[in-house]
Amino acid sequence: MREITPQQAKYQSECTARVKKLNLSRESAPRACVVTYGCQQNESDSEKLRGMLCEMGYLISDDPKTSDVVIFNTCAVRENAELKVFGNVGALKHAKRKNPDMIIGVCGCMMQQPHISETIKSKYNHVDIVFGPHALYRLPEILERALKKNRVFEVENSDGEIAEGIPVLREPPPLAKVPIMYGCNNFCTYCIVPYVRGRERSRKAADILAEVRSSAEQGYKEVMLLGQNVNSFGNPVNSDENISFPQLLRMVCKTDGIERVRFMTSHPKDLSDELIYAIAEEDKICKQLHLPIQSGSDKVLRDMNRGYTAERYMERLDRVRELIPDITVTSDIIVGFPTETNEDFEDTLDIIRRARYDMVFSFIYSKRVGTPAAKMNPFLTDEEIHRNFDRLLEVQNEISKRKNDEYVGRVEEILVEGESKTNPEYMCGRTSGGKTVNFKGGVELVSKLVPVKIIKAQTWSLTGELCD
Ligand code: SF4
Structure with missing residues (x-):
């Protein structure tokens, strides 16, 4: 595992500045759209892609057809998701005919499989950029090359580099997703992740804590710490620090402004008593x-x-x-x-x-x-x-x-996330245990912790009433 060098970081920021200059010289700001498939880790990667695109002067859009840059951030875990990606990438052929300057990119785990990136190369000629998760931080350089009408393929296999300081454009508060490690060493026989995301490597605790602090300053109330197997965090095999995951959790809990801390995913073989005690003892751990x-x-x-x-x-x-x-x-x-x-x-x-x-x-x-x-x-x-x-x-x-x-009859503390997807009169939030609760209320409650009495239970969610 390597960290990216200051020279590599400097080169990316020079590319960012050049693309930004190009975009500023246009009559109106160009638009960029990132479409995400798969897990929370991919959602977190997409937030970085959007952050970098923003710094390069793009307005972020959610409509691929009218965007100047479209990036599909793909998932390789199941075949269905892959078929969907091929369908959606294929569907942009018309849009690219109408706007030949449109840049279409495909990145993420799927691209790290040689048979897939070869298919894109040979059969999807309208795709300009292909890169794997290891090359994510190089988006400015890759995009600059594509703007000069080059087709760019960056899918070399690597155990990956940890790039800190990438700009992140998050979903609005209250939840901030914070990766703490990348890759996996477990090699479950059905799983493609270790082959496409490389070996386990942990971020430095100081970098994670700085990101959590900055999220709190921006109004985020909850952090979700992400890793394929968070229990391996700080393992000497993938880290040069001697901080275990439960220790990291307790450090994160000390951040002012952060009310809740969640994490994903815990491998059963590594679930320690130390972690169970941390969850039991720390009020902020969900x-x-x-x-x-x-x-x-x-x-x-x-x-x-x-x-x-x-x-x-x-x-x-x-x-x-x-x-x-x-x-x-x-x-x-x-x-x-x-x-x-x-x-x-x-x-x-x-x-x-x-x-x-x-x-x-x-x-x-x-x-x-x-x-x-x-x-x-x-x-x-x-x-x-x-x-x-x-x-x-x-x-x-x-x-x-x-x-x-x-849960019916209980009063639960709910962190309000936003309007309910099915009824605009209702707000939606989560219990500490992660259960979705819908209740009548207004948008002024978003990002607040409120007491809600549960009055009805469905299979996948709960309905409640806001308490006085
Ligand atoms: S621990 Fe998870 S990510 Fe790692 S190989 Fe097993 S299923 Fe895949």
């Missing part, structure tokens, strides 16, 4: 834990290279609930992993019933070229996998609804 189990079968967990058994996982979860009884727990589950049998799937249903998750993000296994699981022959038919998937939803939905029913 009482929410996303702890992906992926399967309830020990055989499948072994084939997935997850590093724990179902019993070990349950022992950790019991420990969490012993120390933090009210905590909200969510999980990820893959249905139809190649070696999964119907018996293995029954083990998964058993564990779901035992774990009583508040919510599960379930996915049908998606074959990723280049991973060990892609070479395994599927045991179940598509029909069986879909039937199992529907059964899982049925079992989990009932548990989610029952867990939400337990």
